[in-house]
Amino acid sequence: MKLIVSKKDMEYFLNHFYEIAEYDSQGNKYYFVFEDTIRQGKWTLMNYEAESKWTLHGKGLNYCDDGEKELVLEELKKFLYKNRKFINNELRKNSKLLVSS
Numbered sequence: 001m002k003l004i005v006s007k008k009d010m011e012y013f014l015n016h017f018y019e020i021a022e023y024d025s026q027g028n029k030y031y032f033v034f035e036d037t038i039r040q041g042k043w044t045l046m047n048y049e050a051e052s053k054w055t056l057h058g059k060g061l062n063y064c065d066d067g068e069k070e071l072v073l074e075e076l077k078k079f080l081y082k083n084r085k086f087i088n089n090e091l092r093k094n095s096k097l098l099v100s101s
Helices: 009-013 073-084 083-094
Strands: 022-024 029-036 042-047 053-060 070-071
Touching: 009 073, 029 053, 029 083, 053 073, 070 073, 073 083
Parallel strands: none
Antiparallel strands: 022 029, 029 042, 042 053, 053 070
C-alpha cells in the first residue's frame, strides 16, 4: 500500500482497500480504523463490496455517531484527503503494507 500524498494516491488506496482492511463476516464488509484527533476518537471507514457502498462511523470516549454515514465518491475522496495524515499513520504502523512509489 502507498501512503496518501496526492489525490492520485487516494485512487490507489480505494482500489487496494481490500488488501489493508479487516473483514467483518457478520456485517459482510471491509473496514479500516484510524484516529479522529478532532473528536478524540476513531474513525471507521467501511466498504460493502457486494453493494459498492462506502460508509463512515466515528466513536470515542465522549461520543458515538448514531449510525454509519453513507458517502458518495466525491465526499469520500474529500474526507480521505483531509484525513490522509491519520490514515498514513495507520499504514505506517503496519509497514509491511507499504510499497515504494
